[in-house]
Amino acid sequence: MAWEFFSIIGTIAFAISGAITAMEEEYDLFGVYILGIVTAFGGGAIRNLLIGLPVTTLWGQDMMFQIAIAAITIFFLFPHRLIQHWHRWGNFTDAIGLSAFAIQGALYAVKLDMPISAVVVAAVLTGSGGGIIRDLLARRQPLVLRDEIYGVWAALAGLIIGLQQFSGDIFLYVLFGVITVLRILSYMKKWRLPLRKLNRA
Numbered sequence: 001m002a003w004e005f006f007s008i009i010g011t012i013a014f015a016i017s018g019a020i021t022a023m024e025e026e027y028d029l030f031g032v033y034i035l036g037i038v039t040a041f042g043g044g045a046i047r048n049l050l051i052g053l054p055v056t057t058l059w060g061q062d063m064m065f066q067i068a069i070a071a072i073t074i075f076f077l078f079p080h081r082l083i084q085h086w087h088r089w090g091n092f093t094d095a096i097g098l099s100a101f102a103i104q105g106a107l108y109a110v111k112l113d114m115p116i117s118a119v120v121v122a123a124v125l126t127g128s129g130g131g132i133i134r135d136l137l138a139r140r141q142p143l144v145l146r147d148e149i150y151g152v153w154a155a156l157a158g159l160i161i162g163l164q165q166f167s168g169d170i171f172l173y174v175l176f177g178v179i180t181v182l183r184i185l186s187y188m189k190k191w192r193l194p195l196r197k198l199n200r201a
Contacts, residue, residue: 002169006107006176008067010100013093014130015040015068016075020090021138029076035134036072037065043101043129047122051109094131094143095183099176102127102154106161107172116162123158124151149186149193153179 018039022032041058048057105126109119128144128151135142144151157179160166185191 002107002172006100006104006172007064009176010097010104011040011064011068012071013097013100014043014134015071017090017093017097017131018134019072019075020093021134021140023076024090025138032076033069033072035137037068038137039097039130039134040064040068041130042133043105043126043131046129046133047105047108047126050125051112051114051118051122091187092184095180095187098127098131098150098154098183099157099179101130102157102179103161103172103176105154106158109158110161110164116159119162120155120158123161124154127151127154127157149191150183152193153183153186156182 015036018036019032021039022035025031027035041061041064045058048054102123106119106123108126109122114122124144128142132142132144157175160175161172
């Protein structure tokens with residue numbers, strides 16, 4: 001039950017996040033669909049590559065592709081007044097996608113009996129991989145590489161799941177809520193990781 005929930009929520013959230021970015025960059029309808037799909041499935045593709053699974057396993061997710069396309073279509077057709085605060089929408093859906101896919105990626109690695117380090121990496125890559133591809137295609141600096149706290153929350157989710165001290169769907173739903181809230185708070189409160197700049201010669 002939890003696996004399906006996080007797959008659907010993550011897919012919808014990141015598909016809309018990609019669509020928002022495409023609309024910000026004034027891409028046409030085809031570009032909106034492409035960026036939405038890439039954002040929704042990019043993290044899973046990167047994860048599969050690094051843990052040795054064929055990327056082609058993604059093509060077996062017919063229902064998820066249909067959900068992503070439906071989410072992008074519905075959002076594209078929203079009245080302008082409902083999406084005028086697009087920047088806030090984008091950060092909210094990105095936080096949901098990060099949390100859902102980080103947990104899903106960690107669960108995937110645990111299911112394959114991978115070490116805790118691999119579980120953390122799987123969480124980070126699944127949670128932020130689609131966003132990285134989205135930002136690169138939109139010619140933006142990826143969120144996960146900024147001083148703004150982003151990937152740390154995915155790593156935290158992976159670490160907690162990798163320790164396997166807690167189990168059950170209720171625990172996963174609570175963790176999803178906590179990671180989502182932490183990501184939103186880090187954006188709203190402008191929490192930052194330490195940053196050190198080097199002077200250019």
